[in-house]
Amino acid sequence: MTGSIAALGAGLAVIGIGIGIGQIGGHAMDAIARNPEASNKISSNMIITAALVEGAGLFGIVVSLLK
């Protein structure tokens, strides 16, 4: 096998983002199910939080892209 170990780093970063965004999305669904009236507010907050988590993960991906 040849290749760069950077791909492993990108994969690890994606695991982190996956867990984070999964939690955010899951809990947001939960919250919307409990209080459908607030779904607009919850979803916009969900997107903000997901973007922040994703941003942190993307740092990892960019670093492994640069290798």
Added chain:
Amino acid sequence: MIEQVSLHRILKSTALKKSNLFFLLFLFVSIAMQASNVKGDVHENATTEEPASDTGETPYDPTEDIMHHIADSHGWHLFDWKGREVGIPLPIILYTEKGLVVFSSSSFHHDLNGEHIVEAKGQRFINFHDKIYYASEKASEKGSYAQFNEMTHAIDNKKPWDISITKNVASLLLSAIIILWLFLSVARFYKRQETHSSPKGVAAFMEPIIVFVRDEIAKENIGPHYKRFVPLLLTFFFFIWINNVMGLVPLFPGGANVTGNIAVTMVLAIIVMIVTNINGNKNYWSHIFWMPGVPIAVKPLLAVVEFIGIFTKPFSLMIRLFANITAGHIIVLSLISLIFIFETALVSPVSVLLTLFISVLEILVTALQAYIFTLLTALYIGSALHEEHH
């Protein structure tokens, strides 16, 4: 006021909530764009890569090909015709030791390996992987005038200041024209209109989005003094959105990777940083340098953290947009390169279907990233304007 009244009518008549209307619009755009997108991607790759797989000497290297496609370039490649590249040559503008030098990128004759020399003002230039260098005295064994450092394998040739109109710059100018046209025609509509009728034409398309940015992004996150920042936020939103969408269109007017270029996102982020900090009030700066309500021993520590925060916030904006758009382009291109990796056309249905799926997802991402960038900008500006309360 006019906007508000007529929007109210649309909303009443269609019984749609603002946000739903917003996403419906994206859906229409996405369906219209889809057909050309996939076809173009296949075409673009097939034509550039066929010669390489025919010779069969070197194994196909997807990384190099993908990086070439997402990078900026000095010519706008359209298609190949009978083995020859057809494209739009763009001007190369260099600031050299002997002043400004201008010539067309076609004078390099599509050479990217530094084999073809262009002479101007007594200086010799080569194009090596879409970067312009001064040519070295002698050619190497391979016929290239690029010299490499033996230790680092980095290119040794000197570079002039390159302020050319590259593919990205041309695409930026094009999208500027589109945005100007969009907004001027909307403005013209409201100027002309005397009664409070519902918007027509471009205005009908733009009004819900403009009102969405104003109400859901600016008013919600900035607070009472939001009005001053609406033009900035609207510019960000439409600039990012339109450039993202144009990046997804592989045929001529699109195809440049503008928002996937870190320099472009850096300039956007720097604008956010400047706007946030020059509008910061006393409360904002006191929260940075002398955080109220914490023990005095913690204050200097928090000051350091908060000071770094001034820079990391725009930095994360820069990285987020750049990485999202670049990742999208890389995924589409890698799925297409599967055909050339397996060297059989049988993979193409799988490849095209996966590309279709990713492209639909990417169309969502174009709007989402524009939304997130604008929203976070509004949040940062809002935090700078926030008044003290207890």
